[in-house]
Amino acid sequence: MSWKTLLGGAAVLAVVAYAVIAPLVSPWDPNDVDFDLRSQLPSLTHPLGTDMFGRDLATRIAVGGRTTLLIAGSALGIILVVGFLWGTTAALAGRGVDSLMMRIVDGLLALPRLPIAIVVLVALRLSAATVWGIVLALSVAGWMLTARLVRGHVLALKSRDYVTAARAIGSSWPRITRRHILPNSTGILLVAVLLELPVVVLGEAFLSILGLGPPAPAATWGNIAYDGWSSFRVWEMLVATLAITVFAVSASLFADGLADVLDPRRRGRRA
Amino acid sequence: MPLGAYIARRILWTVPLILGVMLVTFALMRGAGGDPFNPPEGFGGLPESEARKLRAHYHLSEPWLVEFAYWVENVFTFEFGPSLLVRDLDVADIVRNALPVTVTLVLLAAAWAVPAGVALGVWAASNRNRIQDLLATSLAAVLLVVPVFFVVFVLREYFVLEWRIVSDGWEKTSARVLPVLALGLAPAGYVARLVRTALVDALEEDYVRTARAKGLRRQRILWVHALRNALAPLLSAAIPMIALLITGAFFVEQAFRIPGISSFFVTAAQARDYPMVMNLTVALAVVVLVANLVADVLLALVDPRILERQRR
Numbered sequence: 001m002s003w004k005t006l007l008g009g010a011a012v013l014a015v016v017a018y019a020v021i022a023p024l025v026s027p028w029d030p031n032d033v034d035f036d037l038r039s040q041l042p043s044l045t046h047p048l049g050t051d052m053f054g055r056d057l058a059t060r061i062a063v064g065g066r067t068t069l070l071i072a073g074s075a076l077g078i079i080l081v082v083g084f085l086w087g088t089t090a091a092l093a094g095r096g097v098d099s100l101m102m103r104i105v106d107g108l109l110a111l112p113r114l115p116i117a118i119v120v121l122v123a124l125r126l127s128a129a130t131v132w133g134i135v136l137a138l139s140v141a142g143w144m145l146t147a148r149l150v151r152g153h154v155l156a157l158k159s160r161d162y163v164t165a166a167r168a169i170g171s172s173w174p175r176i177t178r179r180h181i182l183p184n185s186t187g188i189l190l191v192a193v194l195l196e197l198p199v200v201v202l203g204e205a206f207l208s209i210l211g212l213g214p215p216a217p218a219a220t221w222g223n224i225a226y227d228g229w230s231s232f233r234v235w236e237m238l239v240a241t242l243a244i245t246v247f248a249v250s251a252s253l254f255a256d257g258l259a260d261v262l263d264p265r266r267r268g269r270r271a
Numbered sequence: 272m273p274l275g276a277y278i279a280r281r282i283l284w285t286v287p288l289i290l291g292v293m294l295v296t297f298a299l300m301r302g303a304g305g306d307p308f309n310p311p312e313g314f315g316g317l318p319e320s321e322a323r324k325l326r327a328h329y330h331l332s333e334p335w336l337v338e339f340a341y342w343v344e345n346v347f348t349f350e351f352g353p354s355l356l357v358r359d360l361d362v363a364d365i366v367r368n369a370l371p372v373t374v375t376l377v378l379l380a381a382a383w384a385v386p387a388g389v390a391l392g393v394w395a396a397s398n399r400n401r402i403q404d405l406l407a408t409s410l411a412a413v414l415l416v417v418p419v420f421f422v423v424f425v426l427r428e429y430f431v432l433e434w435r436i437v438s439d440g441w442e443k444t445s446a447r448v449l450p451v452l453a454l455g456l457a458p459a460g461y462v463a464r465l466v467r468t469a470l471v472d473a474l475e476e477d478y479v480r481t482a483r484a485k486g487l488r489r490q491r492i493l494w495v496h497a498l499r500n501a502l503a504p505l506l507s508a509a510i511p512m513i514a515l516l517i518t519g520a521f522f523v524e525q526a527f528r529i530p531g532i533s534s535f536f537v538t539a540a541q542a543r544d545y546p547m548v549m550n551l552t553v554a555l556a557v558v559v560l561v562a563n564l565v566a567d568v569l570l571a572l573v574d575p576r577i578l579e580r581q582r583r
Contacts, residue, residue: 104291107288107291107292109510110288110559110560110563111292111556111559112513112514112517112518112559113514113518114517114518114521115517115536115552115555118536118537118540118548119296119299119540119548119552120299121540122299122300122540122543122545122548123299123300202418205418205420206420206518206521206522209420209522209525210521210522210525210537210540211537211541212537212540212541225420225421228424229420229424232428232432234424234425234428237421237424237425238421241417241418241420241421244418245416245417245418245421248416249416
């Protein structure tokens with residue numbers, strides 16, 4: 001494993017740990033409003049300063065991280081399930097079904113994700129723009145790459161001897177999928193998760209900054225950035241952007257390195 | 272397959288795609304249920320008489336297939352119909368006025384980002400593993416990684432609000448500089464990275480060695496022989512490029528108050544203005560799909576092997 005992979009993995013872990021632990025030890029409540037302490041720059045009592053309501057930003061970034069990671073985790077769960085089922089079905093069905101299913105994926109992949117997510121949010125009647133609305137929007141906009149990845153992988157698995165053997169003794173496709181294909185797809189699914197993770201985190205930020213995120217006072221990284229955006233506060237914007245960017249970059253570094261580890265043929269191919 | 276047939280086939284494939292997008296959008300909006308005439312708080316409603324008129328216009332009381340067919344007819348005749356929430360606002364006017372703004376913004380951004388990215392990529396590849404390479408790849412990584420919403424926010428905060436050097440909007444030429452600049456940053460980084468990788472590979476090829484052995488000048492080998500073969504990977508990456516530009520346009524237009532299509536799209540989404548959202552979705556999809564089409568045709572021109580493969 002290269003140092004980049006290790007660094008990326010360590011940074012992802014550090015951010016997650018911060019989001020989990022910081023609110024427990026912080027003396028500040030993330031939603032405590034104190035107008036005397038409005039819009040402060042970092043100080044000893046507030047290491048990352050305060051927002052326009054005097055709320056402690058260091059705590060809010062941690063709590064926001066929890067929500068953002070919850071959104072990302074749930075969306076990734078849906079993306080994995082849908083992507084795996086779609087990709088496996090296409091690969092196993094073959095012929096017309098396969099080409100139709102992949103045409104749909106290709107068609108959707110041609111469109112940018114952000115408008116797709118917005119259309120889904122509107123369809124959910126927006127009053128449902130809660131955490132789960134965002135999760136659904138991001139999942140609908142983001143399952144296609146995983147489906148394509150899985151399909152390619154399963155096509156290769158399909159001709160393996162153990163699949164042929166299982167077919168020969170009369171196993172059904174659902175059983176083969178459960179017993180042989182799923183266990184042999186963990187690597188590719190892991191790569192898919194890590195590839196999508198930064199995209200989903202950014203997607204949450206995109207939606208929130210356009211004013212379509214979870215309503216106040218819920219904190220997410222995107223929502224904190226939106227606060228900074230709409231109240232013209234560079235510092236707050238910088239803090240939120242850093243949280244999003246550091247996490248996204250470390251996750252993709254980690255994903256890249258892991259893909260190399262899992263697929264030795266990839267190793268050293270890229271200079 | 273000759274080029275003409277390929278282009279015709281690609282165009283024919285785009286039509287069902289647009290219809291597919293329309294059908295899905297329509298199903299989502301219709302499936303959302305409820306009454307589009309009760310907007311969320313903060314957005315004014317309509318008097319009963321107006322609502323009845325709009326209901327009739329969009330055939331909202333008809334079966335869904337009829338409603339959909341009317342909509343398809345309206346879209347293909349550019350008669351998008353009125354907005355649900357803002358009176359006397361026709362979606363067709365929005366599309367007519369806002370679409371050119373967005374397309375101009377995106378094209379201008381691409382017009383500087385692609386050459387700049389190519390130059391940066393070539394510079395990096397020709398100085399492979401030297402300090403220049405490190406500088407160029409780091410610059411490309413930074414351009415790609417800094418989120419567009421942060422860039423536009425900071426640029427506007429200082430250049431427009433603080434120092435008042437330029438103004439918001441799209442009217443004045445001077446106001447267009449920052450948005451175009453900001454929108455091109457990430458694509459430039461992306462292009463630079465792609466070109467560098469493709470060039471590094473191409474420079475190892477036999478034909479480059481042959482060219483060198485013939486005694487051709489370094490610059491000529493780099494820009495003519497190697498770069499030509501790096502064009503195909505660049506054009507194949509059209510979809511992520513377009514996605515970067517369109518996504519970026521949302522934030523650029525939002526920050527600099529540019530009356531482009533995405534700013535109307537976001538407002539309509541917030542107000543739950545269904546016909547507006549549906550028609551603007553189609554307009555956006557058409558822009559994206561036409562851009563893909565152009566990239567595919569260019570790719571076939573650059574790499575004719577694609578036409579060969581189509582025969583299967």
